[in-house]
Amino acid sequence: MRALLVLIFALGCSSAESTSLEPSSDAESDSESESGSPSDTEADSGPSDTATADSADPIDSASPEVDAPPASRGPAYEAGTAGCPAGGRRIKLVNNCKETRWFKLDGRTTPTWARPTTCPWASESCTDNEGVTQCTAKAKAKSSSDPGNVYCKSGTCACNPYFELAPGKSHEIALPAGAGFPSGTGWLATGCNPNGSKCAVGEDAAKNSTFEWTYDAPGKGALYYDISAVNAWTTVSAVGMKSCGGALDPKDKFRCNGAGCRFDVATQCPNGSAALAGAPAGCITCPVKIVGGKQVLDGSCGPCPDGASSNKIPTNTVFNAGGIGGPEWTWKGSPAFATTFGAGQGVHAMRRFVCTNNTCAPASGGAAANTCLGGCDLCTVTKGVAPDHPDCIKYCCPDLTKSYGGSDYRYDSAGCTALGVQRGTDYTATLKAACPYVYTYGYEDHSSTFICDTNASLLVQACPDATDFPAVLP
Numbered sequence: 001m002r003a004l005l006v007l008i009f010a011l012g013c014s015s016a017e018s019t020s021l022e023p024s025s026d027a028e029s030d031s032e033s034e035s036g037s038p039s040d041t042e043a044d045s046g047p048s049d050t051a052t053a054d055s056a057d058p059i060d061s062a063s064p065e066v067d068a069p070p071a072s073r074g075p076a077y078e079a080g081t082a083g084c085p086a087g088g089r090r091i092k093l094v095n096n097c098k099e100t101r102w103f104k105l106d107g108r109t110t111p112t113w114a115r116p117t118t119c120p121w122a123s124e125s126c127t128d129n130e131g132v133t134q135c136t137a138k139a140k141a142k143s144s145s146d147p148g149n150v151y152c153k154s155g156t157c158a159c160n161p162y163f164e165l166a167p168g169k170s171h172e173i174a175l176p177a178g179a180g181f182p183s184g185t186g187w188l189a190t191g192c193n194p195n196g197s198k199c200a201v202g203e204d205a206a207k208n209s210t211f212e213w214t215y216d217a218p219g220k221g222a223l224y225y226d227i228s229a230v231n232a233w234t235t236v237s238a239v240g241m242k243s244c245g246g247a248l249d250p251k252d253k254f255r256c257n258g259a260g261c262r263f264d265v266a267t268q269c270p271n272g273s274a275a276l277a278g279a280p281a282g283c284i285t286c287p288v289k290i291v292g293g294k295q296v297l298d299g300s301c302g303p304c305p306d307g308a309s310s311n312k313i314p315t316n317t318v319f320n321a322g323g324i325g326g327p328e329w330t331w332k333g334s335p336a337f338a339t340t341f342g343a344g345q346g347v348h349a350m351r352r353f354v355c356t357n358n359t360c361a362p363a364s365g366g367a368a369a370n371t372c373l374g375g376c377d378l379c380t381v382t383k384g385v386a387p388d389h390p391d392c393i394k395y396c397c398p399d400l401t402k403s404y405g406g407s408d409y410r411y412d413s414a415g416c417t418a419l420g421v422q423r424g425t426d427y428t429a430t431l432k433a434a435c436p437y438v439y440t441y442g443y444e445d446h447s448s449t450f451i452c453d454t455n456a457s458l459l460v461q462a463c464p465d466a467t468d469f470p471a472v473l474p
Contacts, residue, residue: 091460094462101462102162106184115158132151145193147197160195187204220454234265255452263435281305284301285335308344319415378427394421
């Protein structure tokens with residue numbers, strides 16, 4: 001995953017009701033526009049005619065029908081803030097929800113020019129660059145509410161890149177000339193304190209979905225972007241993402257395009273019953289062929305829904321042959337090595353949880369779930385173990401190497417895909433059915449990453465409009 005990234009249309013642009021964070025300015029600008037509601041139209045009725053013996057038809061005195069007003073597409077459309085940003089290389093965050101949303105960006109990877117410039121601890125100095133110890137302590141002393149972790153950036157305590165947007169409001173980030181923005185990661189939250197911390201839902205990227213991008217430097221690569229539900233999907237995760245100003249390719253739906261996801265935790269998240277789609281069938285011995293004198297996989301092994309088992313990998317299978325996709329490596333052990341460990345999640349798993357501050361409990365006894373847990377997170381939460389534990393490693397695939405019977409197996413993209421467990425869950429089946437372009441596990445680049453030009457802009461919309469951010473592209 002690029003932004004992993006890789007998260008279209010060139011839209012008409014509007015800057016009404018938006019705040020813009022320019023790299024050369026210390027202030028955010030905010031403009032507002034208001035639209036009045038149309039006045040009701042009434043029909044005047046004149047004096048009635050007098051009926052005569054020659055006139056048997058009744059007089060029609062009913063008022064003409066008035067068309068109902070069109071359904072609202074959301075607060076951002078009513079406010080005029082829903083469109084693309086003006087100009088290129090800008091990231092526009094838009095709240096189209098009826099409630100306030102916090103757009104939170106990663107405190108470690110977000111550049112200082114993409115952050116707010118005012119916060120109680122903004123002038124504090126630090127010496128532990130990229131650390132959080134000094135600045136978190138100083139921020140707590142300066143603020144009346146918990147700031148969360150605060151990073152030291154270039155000798156100064158940086159403001160956290162959290163943006164509170166009321167319904168219909170927007171915020172823009174402009175990339176400086178010549179700059180890239182690698183590994184951009186953001187997510188949505190609600191119920192946060194004034195510093196954007198201690199949120200009721202969406203405290204951080206863990207147990208949450210994310211929207212992600214990587215901007216390469218102008219003319220030196222591409223813009224990659226995506227929506228990821230690898231960890232989980234929450235009740236405030238509904239989001240759409242697309243590029244603006246890039247050249248579409250009718251033969252490639254992932255070129256300068258975009259989509260939205262409105263997956264509903266309350267009705268679509270697997271709840272352990274057969275009422276929702278189950279995990280797909282199958283665990284097989286992966287087919288192989290000889291190419292250039294090397295034994296490689298012959299196509300896809302397919303999903304394996306049993307985490308206590310896996311697909312079987314024939315001995316001497318070469319992965320990433322020729323260095324394509326990653327470093328080349330060879331499995332020299334038993335084909336059935338991964339069928340002897342792991343925790344299965346079954347055909348139908350209970351994934352509806354109530355999560356607060358990354359502590360999750362099953363939604364039971366009438367409690368309303370706020371989170372739908374993916375394969376890895378469901379395993380680590382219910383088993384209480386780390387992602388590289390034998391119970392969960394096939395679901396989590398932490399890109400490391402483990403030894404089995406004296407032979408090394410690498411849990412990278414090729415190795416995990418071959419085992420089939422990570423993509424064999426009912427979580428992937430149900431979420432992909434509703435949102436086919438969203439990542440549900442870590443190695444779905446082929447079906448989830450969008451790409452565009454580095455001079456394009458990004459538009460990210462909470463509670464996305466279905467027309468501008470369709471779940472399925474033609």
